[in-house]
Amino acid sequence: MSQPRSPSGAERPVTHRTIEAVWRIESARLIGGLTRIVRDVGLAEDLAQDALVVALERWPGSGVPDNPGAWLMATAKYLAIDSLRRSRRLEHKHEQIAREIGIQLAMDASDLEAALDDQIGDDVLSLMFMCCHPVLSTDARIALTLRLLGGLTTSEIARGFLVPEPTVAQRIVRAKRTLSAAGVPFEVPQGDELKSRLSSVLEVVYLVFNEGYTATAGEDWMRPALCEEALRLGRILTSLAPSEPEVHGLLALMELQASRAAARVDSTGDPVLLPQQDRGRWDQLQLRRGLAALELAEQLAASGSGGDGGGGGGAAGPYALQAAIAACHARARTAAETDWHRIATLYGALAQLLGSPVVELNRAVALGMAFGPAAGLELVDAVASEPSLASYHLLPSVRGDLLERLGRSAEARLEFERAASLTQNSREREVLLRRAAAAAAEPSPDCGDSAL
Amino acid sequence: MRFMMFIYPGLKEEADWMPSAEAVAAMSKYNEELTKAGVLLSLDGLHPTSEGARISYEGGTQRITDGPFAETKEVIGGYWMIQVRSKEEAIEWASRCPAGGDVVLEVRRVFEMSDFSPELQAAGGLSEVPPEQTVAQ
Numbered sequence: 005m006s007q008p009r010s011p012s013g014a015e016r017p018v019t020h021r022t023i024e025a026v027w028r029i030e031s032a033r034l035i036g037g038l039t040r041i042v043r044d045v046g047l048a049e050d051l052a053q054d055a056l057v058v059a060l061e062r063w064p065g066s067g068v069p070d071n072p073g074a075w076l077m078a079t080a081k082y083l084a085i086d087s088l089r090r091s092r093r094l095e096h097k098h099e100q101i102a103r104e105i106g107i108q109l110a111m112d113a114s115d116l117e118a119a120l121d122d123q124i125g126d127d128v129l130s131l132m133f134m135c136c137h138p139v140l141s142t143d144a145r146i147a148l149t150l151r152l153l154g155g156l157t158t159s160e161i162a163r164g165f166l167v168p169e170p171t172v173a174q175r176i177v178r179a180k181r182t183l184s185a186a187g188v189p190f191e192v193p194q195g196d197e198l199k200s201r202l203s204s205v206l207e208v209v210y211l212v213f214n215e216g217y218t219a220t221a222g223e224d225w226m227r228p229a230l231c232e233e234a235l236r237l238g239r240i241l242t243s244l245a246p247s248e249p250e251v252h253g254l255l256a257l258m259e260l261q262a263s264r265a266a267a268r269v270d271s272t273g274d275p276v277l278l279p280q281q282d283r284g285r286w287d288q289l290q291l292r293r294g295l296a297a298l299e300l301a302e303q304l305a306a307s308g309s310g311g312d313g314g315g316g317g318g319a320a321g322p323y324a325l326q327a328a329i330a331a332c333h334a335r336a337r338t339a340a341e342t343d344w345h346r347i348a349t350l351y352g353a354l355a356q357l358l359g360s361p362v363v364e365l366n367r368a369v370a371l372g373m374a375f376g377p378a379a380g381l382e383l384v385d386a387v388a389s390e391p392s393l394a395s396y397h398l399l400p401s402v403r404g405d406l407l408e409r410l411g412r413s414a415e416a417r418l419e420f421e422r423a424a425s426l427t428q429n430s431r432e433r434e435v436l437l438r439r440a441a442a443a444a445a446e447p448s449p450d451c452g453d454s455a456l
Numbered sequence: 457m458r459f460m461m462f463i464y465p466g467l468k469e470e471a472d473w474m475p476s477a478e479a480v481a482a483m484s485k486y487n488e489e490l491t492k493a494g495v496l497l498s499l500d501g502l503h504p505t506s507e508g509a510r511i512s513y514e515g516g517t518q519r520i521t522d523g524p525f526a527e528t529k530e531v532i533g534g535y536w537m538i539q540v541r542s543k544e545e546a547i548e549w550a551s552r553c554p555a556g557g558d559v560v561l562e563v564r565r566v567f568e569m570s571d572f573s574p575e576l577q578a579a580g581g582l583s584e585v586p587p588e589q590t591v592a593q
Contacts, residue, residue, distance in 0.1 A: 019544075021542065021544040022544050022547070022548070024542070024544065025541075025542055025544035025545040025547070025548040026548055028541060028545055029493060029545065029548060029549075068551075125492070229541065232457075232539055232541070235494070235539070236493075236494035236495065236539070237494065238494070239491075239494035239495075239496075240492065240493065240494040243491055243492045243494075244492075266568065266569035266570070271574035271577055271578065285569060289497060289498060289537070290497075293497065293498075
């Protein structure tokens with residue numbers, strides 16, 4: 005329990021930003037708890053927002069209460085009773101809910117506090133599952149998750165995803181309507197359903213992360229903030245579902261990738277590829293957190309925890325495998341020390357799990373680094389006819405790189421030119437055309453650069 | 457953004473440094489809250505200054521003084537590293553710390569590489585090889 009704050013509360017003026025900060029900390033628990041009680045996520049959010057409005061009116065005069073979360077919850081419950089009682093079509097269900105809330109309010113909250121700790125965790129987790137429910141489109145899942153669990157405003161979400169604010173607002177409204185119409189229950193799924201529903205939650209968190217990560221830095225503060233938001237959600241998930249290996253696997257993957265953030269762009273804002281990155285700029289704290297999370301994911305997977313169904317216990321899931329690949333890079337103090345044999349093996353496991361030609365292409369790069377360009381080229385040629393890779397610029401780019409290393413410069417040039425014609429990114433096109441020109445100029449087999 | 461949160465126990469005597477079981481339990485609960493909220497990156501508690509030393513420079517002359525130090529009020533007892541979205545959020549978390557007596561908490565924003573000018577960034581890149589990992593086994 006928190007200690008009482010300074011009694012007057014007058015030591016520090018309570019500003020709008022102070023209350024925003026409290027909101028950010030409390031909103032997910034608040035909305036989760038209210039959704040369980042009123043059984044409608046839209047109504048729950050409205051009530052939470054109304055409680056926030058009351059706080060904005062009162063706190064600047066009274067100071068922030070000792071337990072602001074409990075204060076907001078109690079206020080929202082009173083508002084709920086009001087609104088449910090006032091509702092014209094006074095359904096039996098509403099009356100019953102209002103009565104239950106009244107009873108709860110009458111009880112001494114502090115006695116219940118310890119017992120409620122687990123409940124709060126369940127509420128937040130149920131809210132996550134609801135926001136990421138498969139009945140919603142991916143865009144809607146992302147918007148709703150950031151709004152209800154991240155406490156982000158509609159305008160912040162719009163800036164993060166570079167879409168107009170009304171679009172995001174509409175997505176959220178529609179999503180809440182869809183959940184209500186589909187009668188999606190507010191609960192943590194059990195048994196076989198848990199696995200697929202959990203992977204939907206993890207996917208949403210990773211999409212948020214990638215949205216922030218793939219943008220080049222310096223555009224807008226909101227983009228890197230998306231990475232931090234995803235990390236926060238990932239960390240919360242590891243507390244709420246600690247026995248699920250993939251939850252730790254995803255966190256490991258995000259922490260490891262984020263640890264390289266400062267090295268990914270040079271001082272002019274140009275992207276820097278992994279082999280050329282200044283590894284002294286990798287964030288060691290985040291990197292260690294990533295490795296620790298990976299270790300936990302692997303331990304849990306090996307002990308078969310959470311593996312009820314699907315790929316079977318004992319094997320690492322796709323996030324843990326990707327994290328393990330990221331960890332190979334993280335552990336290498338120089339690019340030359342990278343354990344490409346292990347990376348190739350991990351990509352092999354990932355390819356088996358996902359059956360994706362893009363993963364195979366990555367495995368080809370790793371094979372090329374581990375066993376020489378001929379080994380890589382063999383695999384590239386095996387997947388080259390995959391329709392999904394037909395216009396994927398990295399296919400000819402990787403192939404060109406391997407051919408160049410084999411001394412087949414004329415063929416390499418054609419591949420680089422083809423890759424240049426396929427890429428959407430102008431900077432990348434320049435690099436590829438330069439490589440094509442270089443391949444045309446020198447026929448000697450030498451260069452050992454990777455296309456990664 | 458990241459904040460370092462420092463705690464100054466404000467003790468009159470370093471002999472009182474070891475907290476009570478009650479205080480430790482309260483602090484554990486607080487740390488758990490930080491963890492559950494997804495904001496905690498790392499934390500450590502520090503031994504009293506009798507286990508430490510100060511390396512000071514007066515007019516360019518280095519002087520090394522072993523602890524304990526006289527002015528115990530300004531001694532740091534530990535720190536948390538948290539990742540939050542604003543200074544206000546850092547303040548809010550600090551104000552939830554189960555502290556009493558003459559304790560002082562301080563939150564300080566951590567520099568990120570992008571906060572530095574290109575010249576300083578370049579100067580910071582002298583060593584391109586990161587330190588050895590300690591966790592990987």
